[in-house]
Amino acid sequence: MQNETNRTVIINPNKSVLVAFLLTLFFGPLGMFYSTVVGAIIMIVLYLVIGIITLGLGLIVLHPIAIIWACIAVSNHNGNLAKRY
Secondary structure (H helix, E strand, O other): OOOOOOOOOOOOOOOOHHHHHHHHHHHHHHHHHHOOHHHHHHHHHHHHHHHHHOOOOOHHHHHHHHHHHHHHHHHHHHHHHHHHO
């Protein structure tokens, strides 16, 4: 009789920094939902507040910040997965 053991395989796929970059580039903070939900919600609020106050000119500064934040969040996510397994 063979001794069988059950193994559980957990697959957590890495997220792509390129996908995070492109989604945030084209969709702004909505694209950030791929990389960070909390960051996306914060940026949506900031886009609305600063966009209204500056008549949209503040978005020139916010958009690159959102892109960088999304890329860093994906990189951190992938790093945490690598440490865990």
